Amino acid sequence: MMEENNNVEKNESEMSMQDLMDLYEKPVRIGQIIKGKVIQLDEKEAIVALVGASHDGKIALEEASAGSSDSLAEVLQVGQEIEAKVIRRPQENDSFFILSMVEVQREEALVDIRKAFESNETLTVKIKEAVKGGLVGFYMGQRVFIPASHVELNTVKDLNVYQGQDMEVSVIEIEERRGTTRIVASRRKKLQAEKEVVESSAWENFEEGQVIEGRVERLTDFGAFVNVNGVDGLLHVSEISFGKVGKPSDVLKIGDSVKVKIISLDKEKKRLSLSLKALAENPWTNIEEKYPAGSITLGKVVRFTDFGAFIELEPGVDGLAHISQLSHKRVESPSEVLKIGETVKVKILDSSEANKKVSLSLKAIE
Structure with a gap:
């Protein structure tokens, strides 16, 4: 406080006439x-009787x-004593x-800000606007x-969403x-510290x-990164x-909630591998019962090789129709008689859960 203000700490009625002058x-x-x-106020303006001033x-x-x-009624009241700068x-x-x-x-705020800076404490600011390069x-x-x-x-794409918020x-x-x-x-500094606490707790419980x-x-x-309890784990495309699955985006979207199984983890290197398919029924289970030898079924042609065509019977189960089983005629290439994506009728020659193999024939039903 300025020296002249310190001189008026005592009540003016206690001063001598010379003191007042x-x-x-x-x-x-x-x-x-x-x-x-x-001494007086309305919504927009207040009148203040000043100590030690002629006006x-x-x-x-x-x-x-x-x-x-x-x-102003939200800020001041008649009779309230204040300090202000001229x-x-x-x-x-x-x-x-x-x-x-x-x-x-503002002067008091600067003191608080310097103290927060020196002691590594946080402050709460009111965001006024988004400008080029950041927030004010x-x-x-x-x-x-x-x-x-x-x-x-x-990275934040639209900073305007923070306008008016406390941060x-x-x-x-x-x-x-x-x-x-x-x-x-920086808000990132605080978020990073919080993230490290959450991650540390998560790794202890994985x-x-x-x-x-x-x-x-x-x-x-090559896959999707899934956040589980604050930690990003890799869900490989396989x-x-x-x-x-051609690419993860064919099946998943950012923001999707998924239930996954932890199939491997390295706490020292902070690596977490996840699986969706581990929670689904293995389509090869009881394959001999689902596709018994001699039965006829429909399948979709999914890919060719030099030795035949792979035909999908259901997601996860592709059977092989050897080139010798495509037609009674001589076939040099599977593309001579089949098209990718085509649905065809085939006969099950053999199926094995242990070997994950199903042998098919088209010529057996010609």
Whole structure:
């Protein structure tokens, strides 16, 4: 508090006439923090009787609080004692000192921000807007910039969704430059710390063979990354289904909830392998009963080789029709008599669960 304000801690009624004259002869300076009492207010403006000043002060709504308020009645009350900074002296057309409580709050906020920076504590800022490269928030009137890369752990496509939200952040940079203070903060730092705690707990409880609920986070050509209890595990394309899967996106979507089985884990290297098909019935189980030798069934031609054609009987079960079993005529290539995707009638020559093989014949039913 300024020295002149310290001189008026005692009640003015206790001062001598000379004390009062000396007090009021001292000029009130721009930037001075001064005490006063609210004597009148409406929705947009308050009048303040100032201690040690020859004129009353005036505070506009926008200078009363760094927060968003529609009425001064939400911020001040008649009779309330306040401290404010003088931002304009009385002029010919306005005999009031123009005051700002916001500027006092901004100074106090900077103290809080520096303390948080030094002690690695977090602050809660109100996000005002999305700008190029990040978000702008305010803490008690102080502008705080959060770079886009520090908003979430992953890339954010639309920063506008954070407008108006409260965000807990860590201060990562304070820079004094040309009379202004640049403050940079990070939400990512806090999220990363929380993620590490969650992951540590998850790894302690993971067990091979465990069935667990997860959420599809990312899709690649070779598989899907599924988040289970805060940890991303790999669901390889070969573990999605017993049937042939061209690419994971043919079966899964980002955001899908899936139940998976942990088929392997390495706690030291933090590697987690998951499976969907391990929870499904193996289509080769009791294959001899489902497709007994001598029976006739329908299948779909799925691929050719030099020695024959593979025909899908059901997802995960492909039978081989050897080139010698495609026709009574001589066949040089399966494509001479079949088309990929074609549905054909075949005869089961042999089926084996142990060898995962089904032998088929087209010529046996010609």
